[in-house]
Amino acid sequence: MGTFAMIDCTTWAHGYDLTTDLNQMALKFDADELDKTTFGNDFKRRTGGLKNVELSLSGYYTTDVDALQFPDLGVADRVVTTMPTPDAGSVAYMMRVGNFKYELFDEVGSMTPFALDCMGSNRDGVVRGRVAASKATTNATGPVGSVVQLPAASSSQSVYAALHVFSPAGTTVTVQVQSDGAADFATPTTVATFSAATSTGGMWLRHAGANTDTYYRFNVSAITGTFTLAGAIGVQ
Amino acid sequence: MASLQAIRDAIKATLEGNLADVTAYDTVPDASNLPAVIPIPDEADFAVTMGRGTDTWEFNLYVLVSEGEMGLAQDALDDYVSGAGEASIRAVIFANRTLGLSDVDAHVSAMTDYNAKFTNSELPHVGAVLRLIVHTSGKV
Numbered sequence: 001m002g003t004f005a006m007i008d009c010t011t012w013a014h015g016y017d018l019t020t021d022l023n024q025m026a027l028k029f030d031a032d033e034l035d036k037t038t039f040g041n042d043f044k045r046r047t048g049g050l051k052n053v054e055l056s057l058s059g060y061y062t063t064d065v066d067a068l069q070f071p072d073l074g075v076a077d078r079v080v081t082t083m084p085t086p087d088a089g090s091v092a093y094m095m096r097v098g099n100f101k102y103e104l105f106d107e108v109g110s111m112t113p114f115a116l117d118c119m120g121s122n123r124d125g126v127v128r129g130r131v132a133a134s135k136a137t138t139n140a141t142g143p144v145g146s147v148v149q150l151p152a153a154s155s156s157q158s159v160y161a162a163l164h165v166f167s168p169a170g171t172t173v174t175v176q177v178q179s180d181g182a183a184d185f186a187t188p189t190t191v192a193t194f195s196a197a198t199s200t201g202g203m204w205l206r207h208a209g210a211n212t213d214t215y216y217r218f219n220v221s222a223i224t225g226t227f228t229l230a231g232a233i234g235v236q
Numbered sequence: 237m238a239s240l241q242a243i244r245d246a247i248k249a250t251l252e253g254n255l256a257d258v259t260a261y262d263t264v265p266d267a268s269n270l271p272a273v274i275p276i277p278d279e280a281d282f283a284v285t286m287g288r289g290t291d292t293w294e295f296n297l298y299v300l301v302s303e304g305e306m307g308l309a310q311d312a313l314d315d316y317v318s319g320a321g322e323a324s325i326r327a328v329i330f331a332n333r334t335l336g337l338s339d340v341d342a343h344v345s346a347m348t349d350y351n352a353k354f355t356n357s358e359l360p361h362v363g364a365v366l367r368l369i370v371h372t373s374g375k376v
Binding site: 006007008009010011019020021022023025059060086109111 | 283284285286287288289290292343345371373374375
């Protein structure tokens with residue numbers, strides 16, 4: 001993808017798709033700038049310290065948004081995935097955040113706005129992965145979404161996955177992350193399995209260790225009812 | 237989402253259902269029965285939110301009365317554009333902001349014109365233009 005207009009930037013927040021409620025978003029990464037300059041240098045020397053992720057979202061108030069965000073104030077580790085487009089294979093930024101600021105209302109006559117300031121709340125930080133399942137409905141076992149190609153994981157890396165279960169949710173669904181050495185998934189390996197989901201929400205998975213496979217997908221191993229799912233997978 | 241046609245139909249139904257003696261139109265008529273209200277789309281914003289989540293339509297509501305006797309005509313027009321009273325278009329929209337649709341929010345934001353230069357079927361009318369802003373979902 002080349003340059004593009006921000007018209008379909010997508011944000012899945014826990015068990016709710018905020019996309020069509022938002023008109024502005026900013027995802028900021030930074031690292032502490034640690035000065036290590038000593039005598040004998042002509043220029044300052046610096047090194048990177050602790051990293052941080054912040055996500056600012058703003059848009060137009062609905063009762064659905066408020067019902068989700070008002071009770072979530074200060075709650076840590078909500079799974080959020082945000083991406084330039086919701087298409088399978090699109091870059092996706094996956095993180096667990098706390099919503100630490102929630103603002104409402106503006107001047108008379110304007111669209112009723114809201115604004116959220118979220119910050120990373122988990123040591124996993126932010127993962128740059130790929131959309132492996134665009135938002136879609138499923139009621140059957142088997143692969144869901146699309147196969148995405150990711151780097152092989154070294155022994156110091158992990159496979160991460162974010163899964164969002166939207167309303168209306170069925171009775172129960174169990175989703176696996178599978179990998180293979182080829183795109184046709186002739187001999188898939190189950191990397192890890194999410195806990196069974198029984199309601200709307202966001203789920204996070206981290207599987208540490210090397211994996212030479214470079215193709216990944218989601219697979220529904222058990223399902224009762226109909227679920228609307230979306231998710232992303234990343235290696236870092 | 238509410239289509240443009242559905243919104244225009246809803247404007248007509250809302251005004252005719254709440255204003256006595258007014259003929260509201262959904263589209264521009266060849267000839268209008270006065271007093272009349274005619275909604276004409278003027279501007280639209282389709283990039284209100286991500287993913288085509290919201291459309292904002294801005295209508296000009298042409299409020300036309302007969303110019304038979306200029307004083308009476310202006311008195312009648314004043315009642316239609318005032319904020320309260322049995323003939324208040326603004327009060328009707330304020331009290332029926334959904335226009336009877338499931339995903340619509342409407343309000344009258346301004347009056348942008350008021351004069352005796354309006355014509356329909358080559359007949360001169362006294363009239364005013366109210367700005368009606370309608371927000372609706374941009375997709376299903």
